[in-house]
Amino acid sequence: MWSWIPQNGSLIWTLTWENAKLGVLPALYGLIISLPLGFVAARWRWVFPPMLGVVNVLYAVPSLALFIALIPAFGLTDTTVSIALTVFSLCVILPNVVAGLQGVPPAVKQAATAMGYGRIRRLVTVELPLAVPVIIAGLRIGVVSGISLASVGQLIGVSSLGYLFTDGLQRSFPTEIWVGLVLVVALALVCDLILIVVRRALTPWAAR
Amino acid sequence: MIIFDAVTKRYPDGTVAVDSLDLEVPDGKTMVLVGPSGCGKTTSLRMINRLVEPSSGTILLNGTDIRQGNPALLRRGIGYVIQQTGLFPHRTVEDNVATVPVLNGWSRKKARDRARELLTLVGLDPGLARRYPHQLSGGQQQRVGVARALAADPPVLLMDEPFSAVDPVVRASLQDQLLALQAELRKTIVLVTHDIEEAIKVGDLVALFRPHGKLAQLAPPAELLASPADDYVAGFVGFDRGIRRLSFVSTGALELSAGPVLPADATVATARAAGAAWILVTEPGDGSPRGWLDTAKLAALPAGTPLAEVPAEGGGHSFTVGTDSLRAALDAAVLSPAGQAVGVGEDGRVAGVASFDQLRAAIRAAETERQQVEQRP
Numbered sequence: 001m002w003s004w005i006p007q008n009g010s011l012i013w014t015l016t017w018e019n020a021k022l023g024v025l026p027a028l029y030g031l032i033i034s035l036p037l038g039f040v041a042a043r044w045r046w047v048f049p050p051m052l053g054v055v056n057v058l059y060a061v062p063s064l065a066l067f068i069a070l071i072p073a074f075g076l077t078d079t080t081v082s083i084a085l086t087v088f089s090l091c092v093i094l095p096n097v098v099a100g101l102q103g104v105p106p107a108v109k110q111a112a113t114a115m116g117y118g119r120i121r122r123l124v125t126v127e128l129p130l131a132v133p134v135i136i137a138g139l140r141i142g143v144v145s146g147i148s149l150a151s152v153g154q155l156i157g158v159s160s161l162g163y164l165f166t167d168g169l170q171r172s173f174p175t176e177i178w179v180g181l182v183l184v185v186a187l188a189l190v191c192d193l194i195l196i197v198v199r200r201a202l203t204p205w206a207a208r
Numbered sequence: 209m210i211i212f213d214a215v216t217k218r219y220p221d222g223t224v225a226v227d228s229l230d231l232e233v234p235d236g237k238t239m240v241l242v243g244p245s246g247c248g249k250t251t252s253l254r255m256i257n258r259l260v261e262p263s264s265g266t267i268l269l270n271g272t273d274i275r276q277g278n279p280a281l282l283r284r285g286i287g288y289v290i291q292q293t294g295l296f297p298h299r300t301v302e303d304n305v306a307t308v309p310v311l312n313g314w315s316r317k318k319a320r321d322r323a324r325e326l327l328t329l330v331g332l333d334p335g336l337a338r339r340y341p342h343q344l345s346g347g348q349q350q351r352v353g354v355a356r357a358l359a360a361d362p363p364v365l366l367m368d369e370p371f372s373a374v375d376p377v378v379r380a381s382l383q384d385q386l387l388a389l390q391a392e393l394r395k396t397i398v399l400v401t402h403d404i405e406e407a408i409k410v411g412d413l414v415a416l417f418r419p420h421g422k423l424a425q426l427a428p429p430a431e432l433l434a435s436p437a438d439d440y441v442a443g444f445v446g447f448d449r450g451i452r453r454l455s456f457v458s459t460g461a462l463e464l465s466a467g468p469v470l471p472a473d474a475t476v477a478t479a480r481a482a483g484a485a486w487i488l489v490t491e492p493g494d495g496s497p498r499g500w501l502d503t504a505k506l507a508a509l510p511a512g513t514p515l516a517e518v519p520a521e522g523g524g525h526s527f528t529v530g531t532d533s534l535r536a537a538l539d540a541a542v543l544s545p546a547g548q549a550v551g552v553g554e555d556g557r558v559a560g561v562a563s564f565d566q567l568r569a570a571i572r573a574a575e576t577e578r579q580q581v582e583q584r585p
Contacts, residue, residue: 105292107292108294108295108297110259110294111288111290111293111294112294112296113259113283114288114290115284115307115308116280116282116284116308116311117311118280126296129298130297130298203298204340205298205300205340206297
């Protein structure tokens with residue numbers, strides 16, 4: 001029964017790649033959207049609680065329900081899954097962007113202003129780099145949960161490692177389910193490790 | 209020249225942080241703002257670089273109202289040092305120091321070269337240039353903070369409790385460094401501290417604040433100690449202001465006695481013959497002080513014993529005649545078992561000893577001279 005694996009090597013590889021794209025790209029979209037929202041929330045603090053409220057309500061929506069809600073507009077496509085997963089990743093990344101920016105020591109911000117930084121330049125060249133460790137911590141959660149949620153996309157027919165679960169279940173073939181499970185976890189771990197490496201590269205200054 | 213003209217800072221809740229402050233900081237001088245917490249000293253400082261905007265009144269910098277023009281540009285011409293250093297954790301030491309030159313459009317290379325010069329100037333090894341702030345000690349970080357403030361060679365330097373977060377030994381060395389830098393650079397410095405000792409040590413002028421932003425007295429340190437304006441100032445300055453004031457009086461005019469001083473190779477017989485209760489023993493070679501000998505303890509010893517073999521009492525320190533202050537001399541006398549201060553020359557050789565009577569005479573003379581100076585029109 002393990003011979004199933006080499007026989008289906010190209011299928012497994014394709015599904016893994018699809019799942020990776022479907023899991024990672026929405027997290028990156030979520031990051032891109034979170035940055036400006038985070039800047040606004042860190043600058044005008046009263047904006048953050050309502051913003052967080054909306055984001056949390058969205059996060060509470062079951063993934064399958066959100067996929068189904070998006071189908072009328074985008075059909076049974078990658079786009080539907082990507083949009084849903086982007087919303088979910090936004091929910092975990094945005095609070096970290098805000099926390100990261102707010103965590104910059106006040107003395108550092110004050111010194112930057114007193115040196116003659118303008119507001120935008122201070123944000124981009126001082127506050128953002130210092131928020132990187134916290135932002136990447138959020139991105140790691142976004143990517144890992146994205147990879148696992150992407151497999152649910154299979155239920156609306158979007159290709160991912162979820163195929164191995166549904167197909168294995170229909171054929172009562174546990175090997176296939178195990179392979180899918182191991183690959184989802186392995187994929188998540190690899191992406192997480194990559195992000196750890198990225199964080200270390202971006203923050204050579206951090207005390208370890 | 210920085211001029212505060214009737215400057216008030218009132219917060220929306222009605223708290224008055226600074227109350228109609230008039231103050232002039234002359235060019236090239238160090239003005240220390242000192243006072244208890246909540247006296248408005250830090251607020252006053254921050255109004256100079258517009259981190260805080262006054263509610264009313266005007267601040268002039270070299271004759272120009274600081275509210276004219278872009279605050280960021282104003283700030284690039286004013287160095288700023290704070291207690292928590294505010295160094296950028298994500299930038300190396302050299303890039304921290306290069307901050308303002310880079311903001312002013314210098315090339316990174318030129319700014320880094322300048323940064324290394326400044327590290328040397330503030331007494332840091334340029335080998336630290338590539339380190340990150342967290343890899344330095346508190347004292348080193350504070351020096352980097354000073355270097356960063358000086359990088360674009362601003363004429364004005366604002367320092368907010370710059371040395372409060374380090375231990376007393378490091379603090380003293382940073383203060384000495386500031387005095388040495390200031391002797392060379394002649395910046396217009398406004399320094400905030402709650403430590404009156406620090407104010408007296410580093411200030412050319414001391415502005416002592418009352419709570420709620422009122423100026424209690426503005427005077428040079430020696431005058432603040434000698435003639436406090438009222439009980440509040442006297443209380444803040446402390447009950448030992450009489451002794452501290454002696455820091456500003458030289459030992460140049462202090463009368464010294466020649467002895468009894470004997471080299472360590474003299475004998476017990478010579479010491480007995482000197483007929484004094486205490487004898488200062490010196491090293492035979494360089495003439496530096498070795499310690500005090502109680503002649504009462506010589507009775508049982510053979511006459512030919514060299515003094516080097518008799519245990520001498522150390523006790524405290526000597527003072528350098530002409531360089532050290534009367535305060536150092538008085539302290540030396542208090543610590544000496546013989547009650548006499550040992551004065552040495554620049555070469556470390558004993559120049560003579562001063563008794564309490566001689567110290568008192570010097571203190572009186574200095575006081576008389578000070579009063580004459582004050583009464584002169």
